[in-house]
Amino acid sequence: MAHGAISQTSLLEALAGTDRLSELLPILHGHAVEALQARSSILFQFDRTGEWLRATSAYGLDRLPTEPWPSGGGLVPEPLFRDLLPIYIGDLTLSSKSVSEYLGTPSAVLIPLAHMDARMGVLAVGCGAEPTVEALRSVMPVGHAFALALHRANAARDTELQRDLRGLLQDFSQAVSSSLNLSTGLEALCVGVNPLFGADRTSIWLHDRRARMMRLTASSDATAFPDPREVPTADAVAPAAAALRRECAVLTPDAGTSSKALITVPLKGRRRAIGAVVMEGVRLEPGSEMELLERADEMGRQLAAAVENVVLLDDVLRSRQELDNTFNSLADLVVVCNHDGRIVHVNKTFCDRSGRPRDEIVDRPLDDLLAPGTQELLARALERPPHADGTVVRAELEDPALKGTFLMTVTPLMDEVQRPVGAVLVARDVTPHAQLEAERAELRNKLVQSEKLAALGEFVAGIAHELNNPLQGVLGHLELMRATGAFPKALRRDVQTIYREADRAAKIVRNLLVFAGSRRLVRKRVSVNAALTRVFALRAPAFRAEGIELVHDKTDNLPRLKADPLMLQQAFLNIVLNAEQAIGMNGRIEVRKALLDNPARLVVEIRDTGPGLPADVLPRVFEPFYTTKEVGKGTGLGLAIAYGIIQEHGGQISAANHPDGGAVFSVQLPIEPAGEPR
Numbered sequence: 101m102a103h104g105a106i107s108q109t110s111l112l113e114a115l116a117g118t119d120r121l122s123e124l125l126p127i128l129h130g131h132a133v134e135a136l137q138a139r140s141s142i143l144f145q146f147d148r149t150g151e152w153l154r155a156t157s158a159y160g161l162d163r164l165p166t167e168p169w170p171s172g173g174g175l176v177p178e179p180l181f182r183d184l185l186p187i188y189i190g191d192l193t194l195s196s197k198s199v200s201e202y203l204g205t206p207s208a209v210l211i212p213l214a215h216m217d218a219r220m221g222v223l224a225v226g227c228g229a230e231p232t233v234e235a236l237r238s239v240m241p242v243g244h245a246f247a248l249a250l251h252r253a254n255a256a257r258d259t260e261l262q263r264d265l266r267g268l269l270q271d272f273s274q275a276v277s278s279s280l281n282l283s284t285g286l287e288a289l290c291v292g293v294n295p296l297f298g299a300d301r302t303s304i305w306l307h308d309r310r311a312r313m314m315r316l317t318a319s320s321d322a323t324a325f326p327d328p329r330e331v332p333t334a335d336a337v338a339p340a341a342a343a344l345r346r347e348c349a350v351l352t353p354d355a356g357t358s359s360k361a362l363i364t365v366p367l368k369g370r371r372r373a374i375g376a377v378v379m380e381g382v383r384l385e386p387g388s389e390m391e392l393l394e395r396a397d398e399m400g401r402q403l404a405a406a407v408e409n410v411v412l413l414d415d416v417l418r419s420r421q422e423l424d425n426t427f428n429s430l431a432d433l434v435v436v437c438n439h440d441g442r443i444v445h446v447n448k449t450f451c452d453r454s455g456r457p458r459d460e461i462v463d464r465p466l467d468d469l470l471a472p473g474t475q476e477l478l479a480r481a482l483e484r485p486p487h488a489d490g491t492v493v494r495a496e497l498e499d500p501a502l503k504g505t506f507l508m509t510v511t512p513l514m515d516e517v518q519r520p521v522g523a524v525l526v527a528r529d530v531t532p533h534a535q536l537e538a539e540r541a542e543l544r545n546k547l548v549q550s551e552k553l554a555a556l557g558e559f560v561a562g563i564a565h566e567l568n569n570p571l572q573g574v575l576g577h578l579e580l581m582r583a584t585g586a587f588p589k590a591l592r593r594d595v596q597t598i599y600r601e602a603d604r605a606a607k608i609v610r611n612l613l614v615f616a617g618s619r620r621l622v623r624k625r626v627s628v629n630a631a632l633t634r635v636f637a638l639r640a641p642a643f644r645a646e647g648i649e650l651v652h653d654k655t656d657n658l659p660r661l662k663a664d665p666l667m668l669q670q671a672f673l674n675i676v677l678n679a680e681q682a683i684g685m686n687g688r689i690e691v692r693k694a695l696l697d698n699p700a701r702l703v704v705e706i707r708d709t710g711p712g713l714p715a716d717v718l719p720r721v722f723e724p725f726y727t728t729k730e731v732g733k734g735t736g737l738g739l740a741i742a743y744g745i746i747q748e749h750g751g752q753i754s755a756a757n758h759p760d761g762g763a764v765f766s767v768q769l770p771i772e773p774a775g776e777p778r
């Protein structure tokens with residue numbers, strides 16, 4: 101026991117004398133070899149996963165093994181860590197041949213190295229013969245000393261690493277807060293990582309989840325970075341993409357040299373994978389891989405948290421910017437005020453309307469910028485008891501201070517616990533509604549027009565009937581006279597003239613009767629094309645004589661209408677006659693048709709190449725008896741009749757000028773008449 105006691109004292113002396121592993125481990129190896137009267141020993145340490153053992157130092161060997169050993173293999177027999185006692189393996193070649201070769205002995209003592217509950221490694225001591233029980237017992241404190249030394253070294257390294265990382269993160273947050281820019285901060289980080297790991301270059305790739313891409317966001321040496329700067333997260337070979345899918349850091353020795361390596365570290369956030377750190381040209385020392393990876397993982401953990409916070413901040417800033425942009429591009433005036441009625445937030449539209457820059461507006465009492473009516477509305481909203489019904493106040497008001505008429509909405513502003521803290525005023529400028537008003541007025545006009553027409557129609561129908569009978573009598577007699585020739589020859593021309601004029605009068609009366617709608621509609625299934633074709637056939641000789649070209653596609657397959665075919669022809673004929681008269685000589689009449697739905701209706705456009713409708717004529721063309729033609733030429737009833745007919749069919753007719761000149765008359769007809777015709 102005396103021998104063991106001396107050994108323990110010297111062990112303690114050694115541990116107290118230095119905490120540098122490079123000095124301590126040779127002494128401890130010496131003690132182990134001496135205690136077991138052995139020749140060689142190897143210290144194996146578990147890697148971070150506990151699955152592999154790596155030789156990190158040795159005694160009496162030519163060179164340190166570099167290959168890893170599986171911890172499930174012969175180096176860790178089942179009872180080793182259960183009993184925490186050294187075990188003698190008589191024939192190591194059976195379970196771990198290569199270790200026995202390195203040690204130079206067929207048998208060995210395996211000593212478990214554990215600190216508290218943590219397994220740290222295995223010390224393999226190569227023995228020529230089986231050691232005594234006493235020798236085995238005396239080597240146990242050496243194992244403890246090994247474990248303690250390793251633990252102490254780890255703790256010291258940890259402290260140092262934590263200090264370095266703290267410095268790194270401090271620089272990072274400083275760079276971020278001074279620039280409010282994520283990449284600037286990350287670049288500072290990359291530069292700081294290089295000396296910590298002895299790397300040539302460090303880069304950080306961030307994960308764009310939506311695009312499923314990894315993007316190079318920062319690098320300690322971005323200038324020399326080769327493309328691509330983006331890789332799909334599913335990429336099988338790109339180091340950054342591969343790292344993202346892993347749980348811990350991985351080291352890949354550089355091809356051709358064993359002194360440098362590539363280390364990739366995943367950055368795992370609280371909820372998602374944030375990205376990866378890629379360190380290139382990391383300098384390796386024999387046996388330093390494990391420690392490097394541990395450091396890299398620790399760095400990864402700490403960076404991930406910091407980077408995630410900054411990425412979140414970046415997201416928040418970005419969405420805040422987007423929100424601001426949206427807020428400012430709203431066409432409505434929006435202003436937020438606190439409970440005292442002071443302005444907290446305004447959008448650009450409000451600033452523009454009040455004619456002041458934002459800086460001058462924010463923090464002012466909102467009342468300063470509003471007319472009394474709006475002030476009252478706001479006061480009402482601010483006075484409402486919280487949670488009262490109908491807390492939203494609405495009104496249409498003219499506000500001279502904001503220069504317009506607005507639909508105002510005041511909504512109470514609540515904080516996160518639903519306490520009222522102010523109000524939001526949204527003002528929609530309804531001044532352009534004047535425009536809508538004008539449209540309504542026009543509609544009213546049209547209504548008046550049809551009412552006028554109806555009244556006039558009744559009146560005209562009465563007269564027309566009265567006139568028609570005597571006229572028919574006159575015409576009948578004249579016809580008879582012409583047929584029999586029962587009048588002096590000298591009167592022939594006069595009779596001719598009387599007949600022509602009477603006939604014209606009869607035509608006018610007929611027109612008047614049509615206009616007055618005294619003829620009942622006889623609805624049939626008719627094709628618009630057939631009606632148009634008839635009209636054009638009627639006018640074809642005149643067109644030829646006047647050099648008028650007709651553009652009319654009859655092949656379109658349009659549905660048939662429920663309409664009075666003769667009336668429809670009459671309406672189109674009146675439009676076509678006007679077009680013809682407007683053109684005079686040489687021109688073109690174009691017909692276009694279209695089918696619209698909701699409700700299903702046909703549109704027929706008839707365009708001519710005449711002089712078009714002057715501004716003073718356009719609004720009056722459908723007025724009965726309105727004509728610009730010389731006396732005796734036009735009655736001014738053609739379009740009034742067309743208007744009446746189309747209206748009776750439940751359709752609409754309108755007149756306009758074509759941008760390229762000429763008039764366009766547009767007729768809309770429902771496919772099915774709605775309800776009964778008047």
Ligand SMILES: Nc1ncnc2c1ncn2[C@@H]1O[C@H](COP(=O)(O)OP(=O)(O)OP(=O)(O)O)[C@@H](O)[C@H]1O
Nearest residue numbers: 678679682712721727728734735736737738739763
């Ligand atoms: N295609 C057109 N181009 C230019 N002016 C037109 C055209 N169609 C109608 N007008 C104008 O509208 C007026 C009214 O037309 P409307 O058909 O009602 O009467 P009118 O042609 O003058 O007489 P009526 O048709 O009874 O013989 C015309 O006098 C003319 O000034």
Ligand SMILES: [Mg+2]
Nearest residue numbers: 674678738739
């Ligand atoms: Mg006419």
